[in-house]
Amino acid sequence: MRILVQRVHDASISVDGRIVAAIGAGLLGLVGFGREDGPEFHHSPAFAGMARKLLDLRIFPGQGDAAHKFHRSLQDFGGQILLAPQFTLYADCRKGRRPSFSEACEPVWAAELFKRFVSLVDGACHDSVSSGIFGAEMEVRLRNWGPVTIWLDSARLFPDHNRQYSVH
Structure with missing residues (x-):
């Protein structure tokens, strides 16, 4: 699992020209799941x-x-959070000019994992979590604050607990 986190003044997601999610100051998280995670990764x-x-x-x-x-977390600050599904976080650009996405999670698994992740974060957050629509062509707008952009990768942060739930 990978999350590209951006601290934002505000952010929104539109689908077909209609805003489906928007936040004020807080975090925008682009969330992707890899084939290595597997369908049971939520456990x-x-x-x-x-x-x-x-959140911390x-x-x-x-x-x-x-x-x-950098002194306060999202919770301490009182900010909002917007999560967007982003399979392209697993792009492999080592060969040729066109990225390969063979390491991205199967879409059916990823959709369920994303839904579960939004629910988990929503349950732990002081404010409700906004999210994009899995599989939709989304337009993401943001005003990055800083800019501050942080890369979170479960394989690096939790190496002993990441791969035991994958299917090979």
Whole structure:
């Protein structure tokens, strides 16, 4: 599982010219699942660990003397979160000019994993979570704040708990 996290002033997702999700200040997470994760990955400690890591990242400014430091998490800051499914996080560009997506999770599994991840984050977050639509052609708009962009990869963050749920 991979998440590209961006701290934003605001962000939105449109489908067919209609806004389907929007947030103010907070986090935009582009979420992808790999073939290595497998359909039962939601049972993995890494799955819950990625949700906790996302919500607990201290990348928002503090107050007073800490106003120019990464001091508060999304929860501490009181920000919102927008999650977008993004299989292209598993693009392999090592050969040729066209990316290969053979390491991306099967769409049926990924759709279910994304739905479960949104639900998990929503249950742990102080504010409701907004999300894009799996499989739709989405237009994502954002005003990156900083810019601050963080890469989270479950294989690197939770190496002992990631692969035991995959199907080979």
